Amino acid sequence: MKRLFLIEFHKLKHNKSAKILSILYFVLFSAIALFASIRFNFGAIDFRFADQGIFNFPYIWHFNTYVVAFLKIFLAIVIVSMMSSEYTNRTLKQNLIDGLSKKEFILSKFLNVLFYAVASTVLVFVVSLILGLIFSDFDEASIIFSDLEYVFAYFVKLLGFFSLCMFLGIFVKRSAFALGFLFLIWVIEGIVYLVITFQVEILKPLIQFMPLTSMSNLIKEPVTRLNIVKSTAQSVNPEFVKNYDVSLLSVVIVLAWTFIFVYGSFLILKKRDL
Amino acid sequence: METILKLNQLTKKFGKLTAVNQLSFEIEKGNVYGILGPNGSGKSTTLGIILNVVNKTSGEFEWFGGQVETHEALKKVGAIIENPNFYPNMSAEDNLKLVCKIKGVDYSKIDEKLEIVDLLDRKENTFKSYSLGMKQRLAIASALLNDPEILILDEPTNGLDPQGIHQIREIIRKIAADGMTILLASHLLDEVEKVCSHVVIIRNGVKLYAGSVDQMNATHGFVEIASKNLEELDSALGQLDFIEKVVKVDEHHRLKAFLSLPIEASELNKTLASQGIYVNLLIKRKETLEEQFLELTKA
Secondary structure, three states: OHHHHHHHHHHHHOOHHHHHHHHHHHHHHHHHHHHHOOEEEEOOEEEEHHHHOOOOOOHHHHHHHHHHHHHHHHHHHHHHHHHHHHHHOOHHHHHHHOOOOHHHHHHHHHHHHHHHHHHHHHHHHHHHHHHHHHHOOOOOHHHHOOOOHHHHHHHHHHHHHHHHHHHHHHHHOOHHHHHHHHHHHHHHHHHHHHHHHHOOHHHHHHHHHOHHHHHHHHOOOOHHHOHHHHHHHHHHOOOOOOOOOOOHHHHHHHHHHHHHHHHHHHHHHHHOOO | OOEEEEEEEEEEEEOOEEEEEEEEEEEEOOOEEEEEOOOOOOHHHHHHHHOOOOOOOEEEEEEHHHOOOHHHHHHHEEEEOOOOOOOOOOEHHHHHHHHHHHHOOOOOHHHHHHHHOOOHHHOOOEHHHOOHHHHHHHHHHHHHOOOOOEEEEEOOOOOOOHHHHHHHHHHHHHHHHOOOEEEEEOOOHHHHHHHOOEEEEEEOOEEEEEEEHHHHOOOOOEEEEEEOOHHHHHHHHHHOOOEEEEEEEOOOOEEEEEEOOOOOHHHHHHHHHHOOOOEEEEEEEOOOHHHHHHHHOOO
16 A cells, blocks of 8 residues: 555656646645735725634634635646546556556555545645634634534545546546546536426436535535625525535445546456557 | 466457467576567567456466466566657656566666666656667666566567667677576567577467477578579489479579488588589578568468
8 A cells, every 4th residue: 555655656746747736736725715814905995804704613614615625626637637647658558567456556546536635635624723713703622623524525525526537537548538528527417407407306316416516515605604695695585594514415425426436447447458 | 497477378359350369378487589470460469468458358378377466477577568658757767766666676776777778877867858769778677677587578679770779689688698588579580580599470369380499490491502504403403302392593593492301511512513513602501580480471
């Protein structure tokens, strides 16, 4: 296991574009947090995101994991291109000839995916913790460390998404096409969602099983939970109640997809002649 | 003798095409094997199968007596197939470090092997900055990293310029002289003839011959012969019992007489002289590997 990780890390360390994109990802990640703490001063309007309660514990866990998740596309590009470049440079073939088994190859790539997911999760935890400690109105430990399931959901979300990217990289072999494919899945899911919602309501429970939808279901939008927004929403629609919890079912669905993507990558590689 | 690799009825089909057809042969330690065949005869596919990158359709192969799994066995094998494949943005040294990690070899081997292929002073440069000849030499260094039990080379001089070909050939000769087992697939028959003790010849995926180069030459060779009066010579040769057949070659300026017994050229000369026939050309030789190969692979 350690050997596989070291092999993968060696590849990563000496891959310039992967390095640049990864650094960009983590810089942007921190920048978003900083941006939110900037005070906007337009004459009469004195506005600061941080003062709107978004950095209050435990809400901050929900808000930050939801907002920074869109940055995952940076790492998606890294993962897809690292997979497909193994094909285009024929280094996958050479790796196998040198004595790596196909199973070990997939495992080493999955370790890479896992590494990115863990690193992102740790970062979101640390950044949120710091921001919270600076701006939060509450600072009791019991409040700080409540609702941490959002951080866990964030990890699962990234793991599932990166596994999908890895699968597409292996399946399609060309990074541009793989990313196009990812976009296509997103569009198709959108169409299926619309068709089911407006035409065949009976199939509605199936929507949550689609891969990208299941990943986005993990962390629900936090905006309507914010006090000012919520009060507005409730004044318009007094019935407005929404469950923002991380549902166990969606975690299970995403983990199942993760398994399917990783095992599917292995099966594809096993069947293929290189 | 220790068997390194054994193929048994190995078959690979790509749809309707049978690329490798029930191929069986063995590789024994210490020998240098040439694997010959026209383009598309299934050489690379065969190597791909034993190197774990192509899935066989049926049949078996086993490395080192079949005690270990293929990918484990490959750690004791050094192989380069077709083009040298490395990570373009990594330096030569970092590429070799990666191979060390995969094969479980110590980094200390890197400089030693780079020295052999004369790339030590270029080890900091990225792979993509290398010329094709350097890339191929790096591939050889990489294949040698683990001091392999067997070195597999698929067309190692393909696409190289004369200097490059010469360098690669020298390296192979040096390695072969050290007693390493080598499996060399090549079109360049004189190259194979110079270094190989055994050959496997395949055409359309079927084995035509496997064995030592000497035994392949089971005939006793032939003589090229000429005299002033070719007709007289022709009939005289036809009467000798150790001459199998006589054909006219070189626009009928000389004859080619195939021997059925191991007769020295001087012996033939003496016999002819005793009949009053004096030759002005007499060369005894065996078929070159190229001639035999072309003969064998004739469709």
